[in-house]
Amino acid sequence: MAEVTGTARVKRGMAEMLKGGVIMDVVNAEQAKIAEDAGAVAVMALERVPADIRAQGGVARMSDPDMIEKIQAAVSIPVMAKARIGHFVEAQVLQSLGVDYIDESEVLTPADYENHIDKWDFTIPFVCGATNLGEALRRINEGAAMIRSKGEAGTGDVSNAMQHMRKIGGEIRRLSSMREDELYVAAKELQAPFALVKEVAETGKLPVVLFTAGGIATPADAALMMSMGADGVFIGSGIFKSGNPAQRAAACVKATTFWDDPKVVADASRGLGEAMVGINVADLPAPHRLAERGW
Amino acid sequence: MKVGVLALQGDVREHISSLIACGVDPIAVRRPAEIEAIDALVLPGGESTTIAQLSEVFGIYDQLKDRIARGMPVYGSCAGMILLANEILDAKQGQKSFGGLDITVRRNAFGRQVDSFETDIAFEDGSADLIRAVFIRAPWVEKVGTGVQVLASVDSHPVAVRSQTLLATSFHPEITGDYRIHRYFIEEVARPALEKVK
Numbered sequence: 001m002a003e004v005t006g007t008a009r010v011k012r013g014m015a016e017m018l019k020g021g022v023i024m025d026v027v028n029a030e031q032a033k034i035a036e037d038a039g040a041v042a043v044m045a046l047e048r049v050p051a052d053i054r055a056q057g058g059v060a061r062m063s064d065p066d067m068i069e070k071i072q073a074a075v076s077i078p079v080m081a082k083a084r085i086g087h088f089v090e091a092q093v094l095q096s097l098g099v100d101y102i103d104e105s106e107v108l109t110p111a112d113y114e115n116h117i118d119k120w121d122f123t124i125p126f127v128c129g130a131t132n133l134g135e136a137l138r139r140i141n142e143g144a145a146m147i148r149s150k151g152e153a154g155t156g157d158v159s160n161a162m163q164h165m166r167k168i169g170g171e172i173r174r175l176s177s178m179r180e181d182e183l184y185v186a187a188k189e190l191q192a193p194f195a196l197v198k199e200v201a202e203t204g205k206l207p208v209v210l211f212t213a214g215g216i217a218t219p220a221d222a223a224l225m226m227s228m229g230a231d232g233v234f235i236g237s238g239i240f241k242s243g244n245p246a247q248r249a250a251a252c253v254k255a256t257t258f259w260d261d262p263k264v265v266a267d268a269s270r271g272l273g274e275a276m277v278g279i280n281v282a283d284l285p286a287p288h289r290l291a292e293r294g295w
Numbered sequence: 296m297k298v299g300v301l302a303l304q305g306d307v308r309e310h311i312s313s314l315i316a317c318g319v320d321p322i323a324v325r326r327p328a329e330i331e332a333i334d335a336l337v338l339p340g341g342e343s344t345t346i347a348q349l350s351e352v353f354g355i356y357d358q359l360k361d362r363i364a365r366g367m368p369v370y371g372s373c374a375g376m377i378l379l380a381n382e383i384l385d386a387k388q389g390q391k392s393f394g395g396l397d398i399t400v401r402r403n404a405f406g407r408q409v410d411s412f413e414t415d416i417a418f419e420d421g422s423a424d425l426i427r428a429v430f431i432r433a434p435w436v437e438k439v440g441t442g443v444q445v446l447a448s449v450d451s452h453p454v455a456v457r458s459q460t461l462l463a464t465s466f467h468p469e470i471t472g473d474y475r476i477h478r479y480f481i482e483e484v485a486r487p488a489l490e491k492v493k
Contacts, residue, residue: 002414003412003413003414003449004412004413004414005409005410005411005412006409007412007413009413009429009470009471010411010412010413010429010430010431013411013429013431013467013470014408014411014431014432016306016309016340016470017305017306017340017341017342017373017374017431017432017467018341018342019304019305019306019307019308019341020302020303020304020305020307020341021304021305021341021342021345036344036387039344039345039348039349039352040345041304041341041342041345042342075387076344076385076386076387076402076403077342077344077345077387078342078407078408078432095409098407098408098409099407099408100407100408100409100432101408123409124408124409125408250352253345253348253349254349254352254353257303257304257325257349257353258325258353
């Protein structure tokens, strides 16, 4: 009766259990409690929410271990944390702290502009961002056990999340409609391994859970992403940069469960106070677009 | 037999596929009228705090608690086990369960995700074949009341238990493609219980 940890099934299975849920960015134990009380399925512990990273600039790195441990002690739900793209030592540190999922995230400043982390090397599962199917499959090939569409973090503008979900969904549907002998060229074009391309063509979905992130700020945004085929949503700056975080967090959780019922989404949208002010992605100069980090 | 899968949050889809493989025609349920219409229910894996809270928010907590108490057959995996337990250890402050199963469960008893594991275990349904069991931040049963039978254990901690109408596992048979636990629930727990009522 050998007990095996860190298998693909255990890692991917963890993401399956988060489906239909909202994962919220938090920067301290108090926010983590608010998120848990609002019904979040997990929290993402980080030092600054993306909106502040954007506003303050500078190099964004893994969070302080003390801060992560305080959050772990404060809540009973899973705690995720971010490592820089390619920074496998930050990832090792996070694994040693016992975080439940590592986000190899473009929201932090990349540590390696060529290689991502070899995620098969870890017992802890990873979630990675993607803007299209090829990028998603390259991350899965490196061992990612969950994918989130990137969107444009810290903006409160949902348009890029929408674009990335449409792109990933569209490319999956295209593969499903192809003859098998056309998949070789499709794999070349997607710059993704043939075996994964074939699997997606056959099953009509990614081999791992697909969440959405980046710019989600309202219950209606969350419901929109669910109706685009997301398995769940990450909400970063959208909650704790708004007027009434506890109420907005609970409202987004409700709208994610009943995304297909406009009456529930309407009720959830009432009386939430001010949403985060946000920035239009179109007004962001290209070097400040986080979604373009990672390849 | 109309079998529902509670679809507030969690791996609903996997339970639905597993039930279809067992020859039943399951439906995802979230609303009072949907729950009223079912004969048996599956509580999926997911986040127990989230599912419990959403059941209150959407006004189905009392209904579910009441139907379970009145003998509706229910199977819960992982979070579902926690939701069926009369008592929860290491709970979030104020965390509720539907209850009905006279057990005490400890949440995340096997540890955090780094400790999540899979292994082969014996399941007492009369078959000698082992079952591949996947444990994800899984609970275990710490105390079992009278009338609750232990069907499987890991390191002497019960991980599958049943009463007359309720079945619970700490692990996730729905993600392995092995339908034995679901079949056991349908054929050995739900069907006999429903026939007795008739």
